[in-house]
Amino acid sequence: MTHRKTLAASILALAAATNAASADTWRYAFEEAMDEVQGIFAQKFKEEVEANSDHTVQLFPFGTLGESADIMEQAQSGILQFVDQSPGFTGALIPEAQVFFVPYLLPQDEEQLATFFEESEAINEMFPPLYEEQGLKLLTMFPEGEVMMTTQEPVTSPEDLNEVKFRVMTNPLLVESYQAFGATPTPLPWGEVYGGLQTGIIQGQENPAFFIESTKMYEVTEHITRTGHNNFTTAVMANLDFFEGLPEEEQTMIQDAIDVAFDHIIDYQEGLTEESLEKIKEAKPSITITTLSEEERQPFMETADEVEQEFLEIGGDQAEAILEQMKEDLEAVASSSGS
Known part of the structure; x- marks a missing residue:
């Protein structure tokens, strides 16, 4: 870890000496490996x-320049020109961005889902000014896949999660x-999740299937549960001063x-989940992968109103307007698809 941080500091010191707006080389950091969804997106953008x-x-x-908080700080300061962060x-x-964690x-x-991210007024018109206030130009948001729980014991109801230490991102609404x-x-x-599951410090975590597979989280877990409660969302941003200087x-x-x-x-994500x-099951035949029925999901779904109310309290000045607009956008997408 120390060596990695030293290396990152050296890279950043060199990068900081360069005028970002006129640089021939633009720097783009993300939270996953090169062969994971954010990495595939970044490679296509680069191309x-x-x-x-x-x-x-x-x-x-991920890991090249530190943890998520580090790369965000580097993007805001202009050391990085682009950053992809959930x-x-x-x-x-x-x-307001916590709205994506209302189950x-x-x-x-x-x-x-794809149509919503492309056409949503909340995403494309209401979020950009909020990002600009933080020195960031929001370029796009996109979904990364259905979020699933991985645990040591089976989960078929909220009671099964009682006293389970469940790893979450550092996000109040989550x-x-x-x-x-x-x-x-x-x-x-x-960076501490695999070891935490291995040693029992935590007993569960959530992520899309591709990430559970590529990071080998299945090695330190026994059950995967599809509750249908969310889809992982990420956002690609540019440093605002850099972008506006172009x-x-x-x-x-x-x-x-x-x-x-x-x-x-x-397109890449079609069939990926x-x-x-299948790869997880092949690598660890003993693991159970359970999709909860609508009846089993109901007690989880009933918590949504409670979490939504909490979002309205802690989600910032635009929380209510953004939530309502998102609901309108989602309804429009559902109607146009005939659902």
């Missing part, structure tokens, strides 16, 4: 930028959500590259 400009994009996967970690900066708010249908589910939420940096044609080129990468990552679960 598009380099094909349509003289710039190169240097990618920094609202789970930006909740302290932008309380059972987002649809489970992947096509509806803490509230798992308290409502009956668990004992335990905020923990991602010529208009370069700003357009960046947004075009983001749009291509968005379409690419939606089931494929990842």
Whole structure:
């Protein structure tokens, strides 16, 4: 860890000496490995930028420059030009972003979900000014996959989570959500999760199937439960001063590259969840993978109102307006798809 931090500091010292707005090399950090969803998105973005400009994009996967809080700080200070980070970690900066942790708010249908992220007025018009207040240009948000619980004991109801120390991101509303589910939420940096499960410091965590598979979380867990309560959301941002300092044609080129990468990552995820679960089952035949029935989900769904009320209290000045607009956006998507 010390060596890694020293290396990161050296990289950042070199980067800080460069004028970000005029740099030929743009730096982009994200919270996952190169072959995980955020990494696939970043590679497509890099490909598009380099094909349509003289710039190169240097990618920094998880751990290269520290934890999530570190890369956000680096993006805000201009050391990084781009950062991909879940609202789970930006909740302290932008309380309204915690809306993505209200359980059972987002649809489970992947096509509806993709359309929502593309067309949502809340995402595309209401969130950008909130990010700008933090020195960030919001370029896009996209879904990463159905969130699933991994635990040591089976889960078929909230009672099964009683006294289970469940790792959550450092996000107040996610803490509230798992308290409502009956668990004992335990905020923990991602780098400590595998060891925490291995030693029993925590007994559960949540993530999309591809991440559970690629990080081998299944090695230190016995049960995967699909409660249908959420889909992992992430946001790609640029340093605001850097972005606004670019010529208009370069700003357009960046947004075009983001749009291509968005379409690419939606296509890439088709069938990814089931494929990842199959790989997990193959690697560990003893693991159980359970999809809760509508009846079994009902007690979890009944906690949504409680968490929603908490969001309205802690979600910032725009919490109510954003929640209502998101509901309108989701209803519009459901109606247009005939659901």
